[in-house]
Amino acid sequence: MSKRFDLLTIYGIVFLVFLYAPVLLLPVFSVNDATVAIFPLKGFTLKAYGQMVNNPALLAALKNSLVVAVGVSVVSTAFGLLAAMGVTRYKLPGQGPVMSVIMLPLVVPSIILAVALLVLVRQVFDIPLTLWTVAAGHILICVPFSMMVLMSRLEGFDRSLEEASADLGESGWMTFWRVTFPIAMPGIVASLLMCFTISLDEYVLAFFLSGLDQTLPIFLYGQLRFPQRLPMTLALGTTILIVSTIIVIFSEILRRRGVQSTKPTGL
Amino acid sequence: MSTGESIISLRSVAKHFGSVRAVDDVSFDIRRGEFFSLLGPSGCGKTTLLRMLAGFEVPTSGAILIDGQDVSTVPPHARPTNMVFQNYAIFPHLSVRENIAYGLRKKGLSKQELAQTVEDALALIKMTGYGDRASHQLSGGQRQRVALARALVCKPKVLLLDEPLGALDKKLREEMQLELRQIQRTVGVTFVFVTHDQEEALALSDRIAVMSRGKALQIDAANRLYEAPNCKEVAAFIGSMNFFQGSLRETSGGTALVDAGPLGQLSASAAENAPGPGSQVSIAVRPEKLRLAWDKPAAGQNAIAGRIATEAYFGDRSHYHVAVEGLAEPIAVAMQKSDRLLDDASSIGRPVWISWAPEAAVLLTE
Ligand SMILES: Nc1ncnc2c1ncn2[C@@H]1O[C@H](COP(=O)(O)OP(=O)(O)OP(=O)(O)O)[C@@H](O)[C@H]1O
Ligand SMILES: [Mg+2]
Numbered sequence A: 001m002s003k004r005f006d007l008l009t010i011y012g013i014v015f016l017v018f019l020y021a022p023v024l025l026l027p028v029f030s031v032n033d034a035t036v037a038i039f040p041l042k043g044f045t046l047k048a049y050g051q052m053v054n055n056p057a058l059l060a061a062l063k064n065s066l067v068v069a070v071g072v073s074v075v076s077t078a079f080g081l082l083a084a085m086g087v088t089r090y091k092l093p094g095q096g097p098v099m100s101v102i103m104l105p106l107v108v109p110s111i112i113l114a115v116a117l118l119v120l121v122r123q124v125f126d127i128p129l130t131l132w133t134v135a136a137g138h139i140l141i142c143v144p145f146s147m148m149v150l151m152s153r154l155e156g157f158d159r160s161l162e163e164a165s166a167d168l169g170e171s172g173w174m175t176f177w178r179v180t181f182p183i184a185m186p187g188i189v190a191s192l193l194m195c196f197t198i199s200l201d202e203y204v205l206a207f208f209l210s211g212l213d214q215t216l217p218i219f220l221y222g223q224l225r226f227p228q229r230l231p232m233t234l235a236l237g238t239t240i241l242i243v244s245t246i247i248v249i250f251s252e253i254l255r256r257r258g259v260q261s262t263k264p265t266g267l
Numbered sequence B: 001m002s003t004g005e006s007i008i009s010l011r012s013v014a015k016h017f018g019s020v021r022a023v024d025d026v027s028f029d030i031r032r033g034e035f036f037s038l039l040g041p042s043g044c045g046k047t048t049l050l051r052m053l054a055g056f057e058v059p060t061s062g063a064i065l066i067d068g069q070d071v072s073t074v075p076p077h078a079r080p081t082n083m084v085f086q087n088y089a090i091f092p093h094l095s096v097r098e099n100i101a102y103g104l105r106k107k108g109l110s111k112q113e114l115a116q117t118v119e120d121a122l123a124l125i126k127m128t129g130y131g132d133r134a135s136h137q138l139s140g141g142q143r144q145r146v147a148l149a150r151a152l153v154c155k156p157k158v159l160l161l162d163e164p165l166g167a168l169d170k171k172l173r174e175e176m177q178l179e180l181r182q183i184q185r186t187v188g189v190t191f192v193f194v195t196h197d198q199e200e201a202l203a204l205s206d207r208i209a210v211m212s213r214g215k216a217l218q219i220d221a222a223n224r225l226y227e228a229p230n231c232k233e234v235a236a237f238i239g240s241m242n243f244f245q246g247s248l249r250e251t252s253g254g255t256a257l258v259d260a261g262p263l264g265q266l267s268a269s270a271a272e273n274a275p276g277p278g279s280q281v282s283i284a285v286r287p288e289k290l291r292l293a294w295d296k297p298a299a300g301q302n303a304i305a306g307r308i309a310t311e312a313y314f315g316d317r318s319h320y321h322v323a324v325e326g327l328a329e330p331i332a333v334a335m336q337k338s339d340r341l342l343d344d345a346s347s348i349g350r351p352v353w354i355s356w357a358p359e360a361a362v363l364l365t366e
Helices: A007-030 A047-053 A056-089 A095-106 A110-124 A131-154 A159-167 A172-201 A204-209 A216-223 A227-262 B046-054 B096-107 B111-124 B140-152 B170-187 B198-204 B222-227 B232-237
Strands: B006-017 B020-031 B035-039 B061-066 B081-084 B158-162 B190-195 B207-212 B215-220 B242-252 B255-259 B265-269 B280-285 B291-293 B302-313 B317-323 B331-336 B351-356 B361-365
Touching: A007 A227, A047 A227, A056 A095, A056 A131, A056 A172, A056 A216, A095 A131, A110 A131, A110 A204, A131 A172, A131 A204, A159 A172, A159 B081, A172 A227, A204 A216, A216 A227, B006 B046, B006 B190, B020 B046, B020 B061, B020 B190, B020 B207, B020 B215, B035 B046, B035 B198, B046 B061, B046 B081, B046 B158, B046 B190, B081 B140, B096 B111, B096 B140, B111 B140, B111 B170, B140 B158, B140 B170, B170 B190, B170 B198, B190 B198, B198 B222, B207 B222, B207 B232, B215 B222, B215 B232, B232 B242, B232 B280, B232 B361, B242 B265, B255 B280, B265 B280, B291 B331
Parallel strands: B035 B190, B035 B207, B081 B158, B158 B190, B265 B361
Antiparallel strands: B006 B020, B006 B061, B207 B215, B242 B255, B242 B280, B255 B265, B280 B361, B291 B351, B302 B317, B302 B351, B317 B331
8 A cells, every 4th residue: 555645644644743742742841951841952850750749739639639530430430331231221211311411511511510510519509619529520521431431332232141141040130240240341441441531630620629629630730820830740741641641542452352352253 | 750740831821012922822731851842933932932931021921830830920040940042142251161150159069069060061062171262262063062051050940942053054953953852861851942943843852832923733743743733834834735625525434525626525534523514624635645647546545637847856756746727736746766757857747647545634624
């Protein structure tokens, strides 16, 4: 196959450059020996990374974010799994509208969702803003993602496997643990990882719904007010970028592998 | 283990899906230790009936007794039955060994006993050494065997098989038929076997229930179904059959005389419960029970004159179609090599006589 440098190829390259070049500046400036993020580069240093790991406020924010992300990924995946099992195996009355409502957070601008949730939490229920409220907000936006990942995994799930399990003497609950759950496992792991990254990166909902305990993105944004802390912020951003990328790639690999192993293997 | 005693009793069992009567008031018994087949065309309710035996469907009405116990509403995991699914339903995330051991968790076996049971099962299905294979590394026939072993290790009172050979190619299917029959003899478990393949049912079964539109038409041994079908539908479904319509003139001494319109008077053996004179009946004769001859046969036989329409040569036998005036369908005749007419094509179109002895034909009511 010959490479063709036609308009479409050029467009594709330009597109990718615009998409990723700014992101790639982040790691570059994070190791630059200067407090301002401008060219030309001054020299290589890991000072910013040192500042980062020695900053107690940052570490607290990181811990908050991790706790929330872990909780959110587990709860969202549990909800997502139940919902995905429901829609892939039963024809429920009103399934279409219910699905649309579950998927709504995907299309509603998060600022609007955040304001609405804030009003609900503070004005209607008068609940204090804590990491719990942040987690609740994150679960709301993670469930649709989890559900989509798990639906693709459970689509075409062979119901006769569950019947075979029942026939071999297992009740519904044991059938779930011995058959349904292990077969859905790659999807579950993918969903956990995806929800984890979504929660870890999420800014707007966390900004509106957090109280005194900040999550990492909020902390990060707060640091931008102090020019001298910019390198540390860049270092932190770079770290998050790398970790997120690794997790997303890993979950995508798992998902693909899962899709392959469910393909009928011939009789 | 005594045969004759029934292990399954179906009492007026029906299953309706909305307005569809998938199984429609079926009553019969299956004997302990027998190889019993449910045979019928697609959609006649075989799978539904089997699923009711397994507990996946609850009868709309009627009762199912297994070993004297009413199990109509007992869930599948609490029934003394196991099933071999049509697609085998091998657990994809488990090895062959784990698949076979799946149902043994609650049997309270020691590790050693469990391993031994699985090994024995692997030996029974001639798959020793395959225990660690993943399910996707198995051929169709092997998956079928694993499904069989997985069900048999649970020591069910009844093994249910839903077209287990349907997905295999012809050669493998024939091998597996023999093997299935042999395994059934070895373990002595009652098999209830669903198939739409009549040859398979005839070859394997002790008894067969012929089903149609949710009803069990006849329940009998293979040779009885073939020789003495109890209705036109069974007669037409099992093997091929020639039918002659007519009205019954009289029955005497087990032989019925029938006025068959343009064909004249025909005779057939009649059951004791034959209908009264004047009723509309059919005479059914198998193609291989008919004789062809150039000359008019002697009296005392049924004889019809016709013309040979087609001849198909199969080496050991030949099949003829004979067109008869007044009959819409030609009559099918199968003759062994020894009795065959001249082999040459010149027999096509020649007038010929078809004859059969009265006891070779069966009288059927409409
Ligand atoms: N779950 C169901 N809901 C509605 N109708 C059903 C259901 N299961 C079976 N039926 C209908 O009941 C009838 C009998 O179906 P069944 O599957 O028992 O047939 P079968 O004899 O096993 O046919 P085949 O040889 O094609 O497997 C069919 O008309 C089928 O459409
Ligand atoms: Mg069927």
